[in-house]
Amino acid sequence: MQRERLEQLLSGDDETSVAALTALRASASYVVWDGTTSAESLARVYGRRLRHTLQKDIETSGLEQAVQRLNRHGGPVRLGQIRATDGSWIFMLFLDQDGGTLVACTGVRQNQPGPPPSDAC
Numbered sequence: 618m619q620r621e622r623l624e625q626l627l628s629g630d631d632e633t634s635v636a637a638l639t640a641l642r643a644s645a646s647y648v649v650w651d652g653t654t655s656a657e658s659l660a661r662v663y664g665r666r667l668r669h670t671l672q673k674d675i676e677t678s679g680l681e682q683a684v685q686r687l688n689r690h691g692g693p694v695r696l697g698q699i700r701a702t703d704g705s706w707i708f709m710l711f712l713d714q715d716g717g718t719l720v721a722c723t724g725v726r727q728n729q730p731g732p733p734p735s736d737a738c
Contacts, residue, residue, distance in 0.1 A: 618649040618716060623697070626712065626719040633679030633722045637708040640701040647700070653693035653714050660687035663723070676726035678706075683721035687711060690720050704728065 620641065627638040641647060667680045687694070690713075697710035708724040 618697070620647070623647060623649070623699075623710075626710075626717075627722070629719065629722075631679065631682070631722075633682075633708070633724055634719070636678060636706065636724060637699050637710070637722055640706060640708065641699055643702055645699050645701050647698065649695060649697035649710070649712065649716060651695075653695050656687045656690040656692060656694045656711070656720070659694060659696075659711065660684050663687065670725065678708075678724040679721070680723045680725070683709075683711065683723035686721035694720055 624638060624641060627634045627641065629635075663680065664684045667677075667684055669675075670677050670680065690711075693714045695712040695714065695716050697712060699708040699710065701707070705728050706724050706726055708722060710719065711721040712718065713720055
């Protein structure tokens with residue numbers, strides 16, 4: 618998929634799509650894989666990831682909405698990924714079967730803040 622086409626698909630006004638588009642326009646790497654996967658199975662997988670990220674306090678963007686949209690979509694989806702140039706965020710894209718419509722988008726922060734520095738000497 619051409620970068621320009623992917624930019625068009627990310628032209629929504631939700632926070633996660635805007636962040637993914639910003640990363641893409643800042644020369645982020647991206648891939649859209651061939652083939653499709655069941656939206657229902659991805660909704661289950663990403664539902665588990667949602668619970669895991671909440672338990673571990675991992676910062677995400679749009680994950681709950683992505684799970685909801687995948688559950689509603691019902692048809693097969695193509696997967697894509699955008700990796701921010703600094704590696705701080707990875708965005709997963711869920712496109713309809715022909716890649717013409719963005720079904721959902723979610724992001725997960727890769728550089729989680731560490732524990733506060735210790736005052737012990």
